[in-house]
Amino acid sequence: VLRSWIRSGQTVALLGSSGVGKSTIINGLKGSLDQETGAIRESDSKGRHTTTSRSLHCLPGGGLLLDNPGMRELQIVDSEEGIKATFSDIDALAKRCRFRDCQHTTEPGCAVVAAINSGRLEQRRLDNYHSLLSEEARNSQSLAEQRHSDRALGRFYKTALKTSRQFKSRD
Structure with a gap:
């Protein structure tokens, strides 16, 4: 299914969390084992971080795949x-x-x-x-909204702490 998205003259970047299978996908699309992959952990059945640097791969039939190391956080905005x-x-x-x-x-x-x-x-x-x-x-x-929200949360924490100290002093 992915091959139909990657044609000659196109570059596709694979992004995602560590251990989700980006390098495995590249190996599957290339029909080779060029990218090192890690075993799945027994304890939680999750993949492991293996790729440590970006690499560009030419696919048979055209198209380029960019493999990226796993990311801890990707943010989507205006989507x-x-x-x-x-x-x-x-x-x-x-x-x-x-x-x-x-x-x-x-x-x-x-x-x-x-x-x-x-x-x-x-x-x-x-x-x-x-x-x-x-x-x-x-x-x-917006940054202003985030700061306002953070300040309001900080004020709430201070009020809660002050109130808990007042109740503790009554004991």
Whole structure:
């Protein structure tokens, strides 16, 4: 399936967390074992960080693949439209919800929750949708909004600490 996306004259970069299989994908597309890969950990069945530097690979039939070391964090910004396009099935269901501002959790008349309950939609897919939208909203905040939010949280912590000290001194 991936080969159809990588044609002569195109370069595709593989990005993702450490141990998710980027180098394994390159080996599979090239039909070789050029990229070193690591075994999956027995304790949690997750991959291991193996690639330590970027490398460019020519594919048979054209196209280039750029392998990158695993990243601890990738942030998506201004991608709400892309998320909605990727999860167009959820977006279409959401248009049939009873409330316009439905969060697709416990609201009555939610078409998305109904689809999950009937088995037409996987809960994991909805969880991923919520997670990406939440991350996008967080990352799209302006710097001023982030500072304001951080200050408000700091004030809350100080107030909570002061209150707990007051209660402790009454003992």
